[in-house]
Each structure stands twice: as structure tokens, then as C-alpha cells.
Amino acid sequence: MSFNTFGHLFRVTTFGESHGPALGCVIDGCPPRIPLTAADIQRDLDRRRPGQSRYTTQRQEPDTVRILSGVFADAAGGQEMTTGTPIALLIDNVDQRSKDYSAIRDKYRPGHAGYTYDVKYGLHDYRGGGRASARETAARVAAGAVARKVVPGLVVRAALVQIGPHRIDRANWDWAEVGRNPFFCPDARAAAQFAGYLDGVRKAGSSIGAVIEVVAENVPAGLGAPVYGKLDADIAAAFMGINAVKGVEIGDGFAVAQLSGEDNADEMRMGNDGRPRFLSNHAGGILGGISTGQPVVARFAVKPTSSILSARRTVDRTGRETEIVTTGRHDPCVGIRAVPVGEAMLACVLADHYLRHRGQVGEAPRWPRAASQDQ
Numbered sequence: 597m598s599f600n601t602f603g604h605l606f607r608v609t610t611f612g613e614s615h616g617p618a619l620g621c622v623i624d625g626c627p628p629r630i631p632l633t634a635a636d637i638q639r640d641l642d643r644r645r646p647g648q649s650r651y652t653t654q655r656q657e658p659d660t661v662r663i664l665s666g667v668f669a670d671a672a673g674g675q676e677m678t679t680g681t682p683i684a685l686l687i688d689n690v691d692q693r694s695k696d697y698s699a700i701r702d703k704y705r706p707g708h709a710g711y712t713y714d715v716k717y718g719l720h721d722y723r724g725g726g727r728a729s730a731r732e733t734a735a736r737v738a739a740g741a742v743a744r745k746v747v748p749g750l751v752v753r754a755a756l757v758q759i760g761p762h763r764i765d766r767a768n769w770d771w772a773e774v775g776r777n778p779f780f781c782p783d784a785r786a787a788a789q790f791a792g793y794l795d796g797v798r799k800a801g802s803s804i805g806a807v808i809e810v811v812a813e814n815v816p817a818g819l820g821a822p823v824y825g826k827l828d829a830d831i832a833a834a835f836m837g838i839n840a841v842k843g844v845e846i847g848d849g850f851a852v853a854q855l856s857g858e859d860n861a862d863e864m865r866m867g868n869d870g871r872p873r874f875l876s877n878h879a880g881g882i883l884g885g886i887s888t889g890q891p892v893v894a895r896f897a898v899k900p901t902s903s904i905l906s907a908r909r910t911v912d913r914t915g916r917e918t919e920i921v922t923t924g925r926h927d928p929c930v931g932i933r934a935v936p937v938g939e940a941m942l943a944c945v946l947a948d949h950y951l952r953h954r955g956q957v958g959e960a961p962r963w964p965r966a967a968s969q970d971q
């Protein structure tokens with residue numbers, strides 16, 4: 597299976613399957629002399645780890661990361677730093693239970709990747725979905741923790757803003773709340789509502805979809821390469837590449853269809869710091885595929901988990917019509933653990949574009965330009 601690498605200058609290759617001995621990634625192109633320890637990466641992995649609440653899969657994976665290469669403690673300072681060589685990160689799988697899947701080893705789960713992998717490769721890794729399993733996203737989160745350090749001052753945060761029909765009230769948005777409830781929800785009242793709702797979904801052996809919003813602050817203006825390397829296009833590709841993602845929006849996204857040109861205009865004024873100040877951010881911080889310097893705002897929708905307890909009609913590998921019931925351990929709403937994954941993917945895209953921008957343009961041209969240069 598090819599195409600396990602993404603990024604151009606900050607280049608990440610992931611490897612591993614759900615029920616293999618380990619998974620991980622190799623990051624090539626990370627600049628040297630960036631302080632980096634396993635603890636920096638573990639912090640993000642711990643937020644994605646399964647089994648932390650009754651609302652996520654009960655598979656117990658500590659997801660302890662080891663840095664195998666690419667860092668070195670300079671004797672003088674004693675601080676671990678990137679060396680500029682490939683950074684290899686390894687995470688062991690410790691809680692595989694392949695027998696959970698033996699009853700469905702020849703059947704395709706509707707909504708899962710079994711059929712398409714089999715039709716393409718002639719293989720059906722029924723054990724947790726093999727390479728299609730979201731175990732792979734642990735490697736993305738590990739890479740994202742490194743990517744965050746590449747762009748100076750970059751802050752990337754995400755939050756769950758909708759589960760099923762229940763949306764947050766944006767007036768209650770509090771980033772501090774995201775770390776206080778098991779849903780990464782920024783609205784305390786909505787989180788309480790999510791809890792009752794998801795308990796019902798879980799007890800019914802069902803599942804439900806969700807929407808995640810990701811916001812990057814301190815993104816320098818100028819990142820993005822028109823016309824085939826637009827920042828928004830690369831963010832969309834990165835989010836669509838996350839398991840179960842079926843929709844992506846940048847800025848106001850599909851809601852722009854209802855806006856007039858007047859409403860959609862992110863009007864400009866000059867700030868006291870000599871930089872332009874936008875009076876709104878319908879564009880989500882990107883114009884013409886290039887960052888404006890405003891926060892980059894993007895959202896993605898994840899579908900409900902396909903592994904559910906109620907019987908669904910399907911076919912097996914021999915072409916026989918049958919039914920399937922998926923037992924075992926599954927996330928009733930995969931959107932919850934997708935929150936740190938979304939942060940990681942945005943951080944990786946921004947790190948890559950930061951390095952690409954530096955490589956092509958170097959120092960930013962002076963702005964505002966002198967009046968005589970305007971002709």
C-alpha cells in the first residue's frame with residue numbers, strides 16, 4: 597500500500613496497523629536545533645489515547661512514544677534537540693484482541709474500508725481494520741507535536757462543536773473548558789447535554805457523527821503557494837485524509853452560500869502595530885490560498901462509527917449475502933478522539949508551508965510598501 601507520506605519539506609511517513617506490534621512515523625525535514633523530548637509528544641498522545649472515558653473505545657493503549665532517532669543532547673547545554681536528521685517515533689500496540697473480530701473475518705462492515713481494501717489489494721485484514729484503523733492517527737498526533745514547534749509562536753487548538761443534532765452555543769465558547777470535559781467541548785452546558793445524549797447512543801450499541809473546529813493562531817501572513825499548493829487546499833486534503841472524515845469547511849465554509857458580498861467582506865483597517873486589522877474573518881484566515889495573518893479556522897465532519905451492534909445487511913468475501921453485527925470495543929463517536937488528530941494535521945500542514953515559504957521567499961517583503969512602489 598503506497599502513499600503513506602504527506603508534506604513536502606516537513607515530510608511525514610507513517611507505518612503500522614491496528615493489530616501489528618507497533619506503529620509510528622518518520623519525520624524528514626524537521627529543522628535542526630528545536631528542543632524536543634518524548635514528553636513534548638506524549639502530552640498530545642495522551643489526549644488522543646483510547647479508554648479514557650466511557651464515551652471512547654475501551655481498548656487500553658498507553659500509547660507511550662519512544663524517539664528512536666533525530667535528537668541529540670548537546671553536551672554543553674544538555675538539552676535534547678532535533679538534529680535535522682529523520683526523527684523516528686515508535687508507539688507499541690499492547691492491547692490487541694484479534695479474536696473480537698473472528699466472527700466477522702470474512703464479512704465486510706458497511707461503512708468501513710474492508711471491501712475497498714479487499715477489492716483493490718486482494719487482502720482483508722479483519723483485525724480492527726488493519727491499516728484502515730484509526731490506530732494510525734496516533735502517529736499523526738506524534739508528528740503534529742513536533743510540527744507545532746516548527747512555526748514560532750504557533751498555537752493550534754481544536755474543539756468538538758456538534759454531536760449528532762446537538763450543537764454548542766458559540767456565545768459560551770471557552771477554550772479552558774475543552775480540557776475539563778471528556779468531549780473536548782468548549783461549551784460546558786453543551787458538554788452536559790452531549791453526555792446524556794451519548795450515553796443513550798452507547799447503550800443502544802449505536803454510534804453518531806460529529807463536527808470538529810480547528811483554529812490556528814499566530815500563523816504568519818504569506819503561507820501558502822498558489823495555485824496548486826494553496827494553504828486551504830492542503831488543509832482540506834489533510835483533514836479529508838483523517839479516518840471517517842466526510843466534509844471539510846474553511847472559514848464560513850458552506851454558509852458563504854447564504855452571504856451577500858457585503859456580509860462576506862472581511863473589511864480592513866490599519867492597526868496600531870502598523871499591520872492591517874480585519875474586522876471579521878469569514879475567510880478563515882486564507883485568501884487566494886495564502887494566509888492573511890488572521891487565525892486559520894477550519895472544520896471537519898466525521899461520520900458515525902460503522903461498527904455497531906444492530907445487524908446490517910452485507911456480503912462476504914465469497915460474494916454471499918449475509919448480515920453483520922460488530923461486537924468488540926469501538927468508539928460510539930469517533931469525533932471525540934478526532935479532535936487532537938485535527939490539531940495535529942493542521943500543525944503539520946502549517947509547518948510544511950512555513951518551511952516552503954521560507955525556502956522560496958526567505959525574508960518577508962517590506963509591508964506597507966512605499967507609495968512609489970505601488971505603480
Ligand SMILES: Cc1cc2nc3c(=O)[nH]c(=O)nc-3n(C[C@H](O)[C@H](O)[C@H](O)COP(=O)(O)O)c2cc1C
Pocket residue numbers: 653707708709725728729730733838839840841899901902903925926927930931933934937
Ligand atoms: C479517532 C478515530 C477512532 C475511530 N475508531 C473507530 C472504531 O472504533 N470503530 C470503527 O469502526 N471505526 C472507527 N473509526 C473510523 C474508521 O477508521 C474509518 O471509518 C474507516 O477506516 C473507513 O474509512 P473512512 O470512514 O475514512 O471511509 C475511527 C476514526 C477515528 C478518527
